[in-house]
Amino acid sequence: MPNACVARGGLATGSALVAALSIAACNGGSGDGPSSEGSTATKEVRTTRVEVVKGLGRKGRFDPAALYKRLSPGVVTIISIFDGSRQTLIPEGDDDGEGGQGSGFVLDGDGYVATNAHVVTEGRPPGQKRAKEVYVELSDGSRVRGRIVGHDPNADVALLKVDPGGLKLTPLRLGRSRDLTVGEPVAAIGSPFGERQSLSVGVISALDRTIESLTAFRIGNAIQTDAAINPGNSGGPLLNGEGEVLGINSQIKSASGGGEGVGFAVPVDAVKRSLRELRAKGRVDYGFLGVTSQPLYPQLAERLDLPEDAGALIVKVEGGSPADEAGLETGDEKIDFQGQKDIPGDADVILAVGGRKITAESDLSDLISSHNAGDTVELKVFRDGKRRTVKVKLGKRPDRAPDRP
Numbered sequence: 001m002p003n004a005c006v007a008r009g010g011l012a013t014g015s016a017l018v019a020a021l022s023i024a025a026c027n028g029g030s031g032d033g034p035s036s037e038g039s040t041a042t043k044e045v046r047t048t049r050v051e052v053v054k055g056l057g058r059k060g061r062f063d064p065a066a067l068y069k070r071l072s073p074g075v076v077t078i079i080s081i082f083d084g085s086r087q088t089l090i091p092e093g094d095d096d097g098e099g100g101q102g103s104g105f106v107l108d109g110d111g112y113v114a115t116n117a118h119v120v121t122e123g124r125p126p127g128q129k130r131a132k133e134v135y136v137e138l139s140d141g142s143r144v145r146g147r148i149v150g151h152d153p154n155a156d157v158a159l160l161k162v163d164p165g166g167l168k169l170t171p172l173r174l175g176r177s178r179d180l181t182v183g184e185p186v187a188a189i190g191s192p193f194g195e196r197q198s199l200s201v202g203v204i205s206a207l208d209r210t211i212e213s214l215t216a217f218r219i220g221n222a223i224q225t226d227a228a229i230n231p232g233n234s235g236g237p238l239l240n241g242e243g244e245v246l247g248i249n250s251q252i253k254s255a256s257g258g259g260e261g262v263g264f265a266v267p268v269d270a271v272k273r274s275l276r277e278l279r280a281k282g283r284v285d286y287g288f289l290g291v292t293s294q295p296l297y298p299q300l301a302e303r304l305d306l307p308e309d310a311g312a313l314i315v316k317v318e319g320g321s322p323a324d325e326a327g328l329e330t331g332d333e334k335i336d337f338q339g340q341k342d343i344p345g346d347a348d349v350i351l352a353v354g355g356r357k358i359t360a361e362s363d364l365s366d367l368i369s370s371h372n373a374g375d376t377v378e379l380k381v382f383r384d385g386k387r388r389t390v391k392v393k394l395g396k397r398p399d400r401a402p403d404r405p
Contacts, residue, residue, distance in 0.1 A: 062185040062241040068199045071243050073139045074106045074170035075189040075236055076113060077196050078146070078160070080120050080131035103190035103236030104136065104160065105172045105245065107275070111164035114275060115235030116250055116266075117151040118214060120158050125215050125399040128153060136162050138169075139197055150282035153214035154369070154397065156250050156266055157274040158235075172237055175244030177221055177269035180207055188227040188249055188263075190236030202227030202261075204246075210362045211251050211264050216401035217286075220362030220369075221267045223247045229263030238265040247271065273370070287371035287394030290321020291328060292402070295361040296349065303337050304345060308382060310357070312350040312364040313343075318402050326392040328381070351387070352380035368394065 080100045102119030106112075113136055120131045134146040144162045151158035184204045192198050206224040213219050225238060229249050237245040247265030277284040293312035301309040314330050317323050333345030352358060353367035354377050371377055373396035381390050 062201075064187055064199060064201050067187055067239060067241070067243055068189065071170065071172060071239065072189055072197050072199070073168070074172045075139070075197065076104045076106065077137040077191040077194075078102045078104045078113075078115050078119050078235055079135040079137065079143075081133040081135075082122055082129070082131050100131075101191065101194055101232055102234040103232065103249070105189075105235075105237045106169050107174075108171045109164060109169050111162040111167070111169065112149075112279070113146065113160040113162060114248065114271065115158050115160060116248060117153050117156045117158045118250075119235045120148055120160070121151055121153070121214075125153050128214065134160060136160065137196070138167065140168065142167060150278035150284075152274040152278060152284040154217055154284065154286055155219060155270050155274040156213055157248065157271055157278070159275055159278040172239075173244050174268055174272055175240060175242075175246050177223075177246070177267040180204055180223065180246065182206060185241055186225055186227055186246065187239045188225070188229055188233060188236060189239070190229075190233035190249060192228070192230035192232045194232055200228035205262070208360055208362065209264060211266075215397075215399060217369075217397065218362060218365050218401075219266055219270065220360075220366040221270070222250075223265040223267055225263050225265065226261040227263065228261070233263075245271075285373045286369050286397040287373055287375055287377070288322065288397040289364075289368045289392065289394060290318035290323040290402075291350075291364075292316035293350065293364055294343075295358075300337060300343070303335070306349060306382065308349065308351055310351075310359045311382065312358050314347045314350065315344055316402075322392050322395045326379075326390050328379075328390065328392075329383070346384075349382040350379055351382055353377055369397075373397070 078101065100119065102115060104113045104115035107114055120134055121128050123129055130148050130151065134148060135143050136146040137143045146160040146162050149159040149161050182204050185201065186204055187199060187201045189199050202225050204223060205226050209222040209224045210218045210220050211222045223238060223246060229252050233249045236249050238247045238249050240246050245268055247267050248271055249263060249265050251264045253262040274284050291314050293314050296309060296311045296313055298309040314328060317328055317330055328348050330344050331346035334342045335345040337343055350358060350364055353364065356367055358364055371394055373394055376391055376393045379390045379392060381388050
C-alpha cells in the first residue's frame with residue numbers, strides 16, 4: 001500500500017499501480033465525552049466562554065460556507081517528528097522535513113484531539129513506533145506540544161492531548177454511522193499537501209465499503225466519498241450538513257498518489273468505540289474468532305443447496321484459535337463456481353453473531369470486532385443440513401491478520 005503523504009524526505013508519490021490504496025497522510029483519538037456527544041460548542045479556555053452552535057444550513061440547505069466558518073477552527077494540523085530533530089517541523093514550502101503531517105480535530109475543551117493512528121506512528125505492528133514529538137497547530141496559528149494518549153492500529157485512530165490553557169478550542173460533535181444515505185452532501189476539512197484549513201465538498205459515494213487497517217485486519221462500514229481527499233487530509237473530519245463528524249478521512253484509492261474522487265473515511269461508530277477505550281486505558285482490545293470467510297449470495301447458496309442465501313461461509317480456520325477450539329469447520333469438499341475456484345462445498349456457515357444476522361460481506365468481522373477479548377459470543381451456524389448454536393470465548397486479536405487463503 002503506497003504511503004501518499006508529506007513525510008520524511010518530502011512528498012511520497014507512491015506506486016503508479018491503478019487502484020492502489022494510499023494512506024492520505026504521513027506514516028503511518030480522544031474521548032467520547034459529553035462535549036463530543038452534545039451540541040457543538042466553542043470553548044475559550046481563558047474565559048470559559050461557551051457558544052452553542054445550533055444549526056449550519058440555511059432553510060435546510062447544505063451550506064459549506066456556514067459550516068466552514070463555524071467549524072474550521074475545530075480542525076487542526078498535526079506535525080509528527082520521528083527522529084527527534086526540532087528543526088524539521090516542515091515549514092511552509094519545505095517538503096524536506098524529517099517528519100510527517102496530517103490533520104485532526106478537537107473533541108472537547110479539555111484539549112483532546114482525534115486523528116488517524118498512521119499520522120502519529122510509522123511502520124506496521126508489531127514493529128510500529130510512535131512519533132517522538134507531536135505538535136498540534138490550531139487555525140489561529142498557535143502551535144502546541146501534543147501527547148499521544150493512545151493509538152488503535154485496528155481502526156486507524158489515535159487520541160492526542162494538548163494543554164488547553166490559553167487556547168480557544170472549538171470541539172466538533174460526533175454523529176453516527178447509521179441512517180447515512182448515498183448522495184448525501186458532505187464536507188472534508190484538513191491540510192492537504194500542507195495547505196492548512198482547506199475545505200472540499202462532495203457526496204457520500206457509497207456505504208459499507210471495506211478498507212484495510214494498519215494490522216491488515218479489515219475496517220468495515222467505511223464511507224466512500226468524492227469530496228477531494230489528498231495527502232495530508234488524513235485524520236481530518238468528514239462532516240455532514242449539520243456539522244456532525246461522520247468519519248475520519250483515512251485513505252484514497254489512486255493511480256497517481258493524489259486524490260481522484262475515491263476517498264474513504266473510518267466510520268464514526270468505530271471511531272467512538274476506539275476513542276472511548278483509548279481515553280479509558282490507552283489501548284483497544286478487539287475480540288478474535290480466527291476464521292476467514294466469504295459472503296454467501298443467492299446463486300452460491302443455491303449451488304451449495306443451502307436454505308439461507310446470506311451468511312459467512314468459512315474458508316479457513318486458524319489452528320489453535322477460538323474457532324478451532326469451538327469446532328468450526330471448513331469441510332473437505334471443494335467446488336468451482338462462477339469463475340471462483342476452491343470454494344468449500346461443505347463448510348460451516350455462520351448466520352448470526354449474538355442474535356444479529358450476517359447480511360453483508362464485512363458483517364462477521366464487524367460483529368466480532370464489536371466485542372472485547374474474553375467475551376463469550378453465541379454463533380448461529382448451519383452445518384450438515386441443520387442449524388445449531390455454538391458458543392465461543394473470543395481471544396485477543398493478534399498484531400497482524402493471518403494470511404488469507
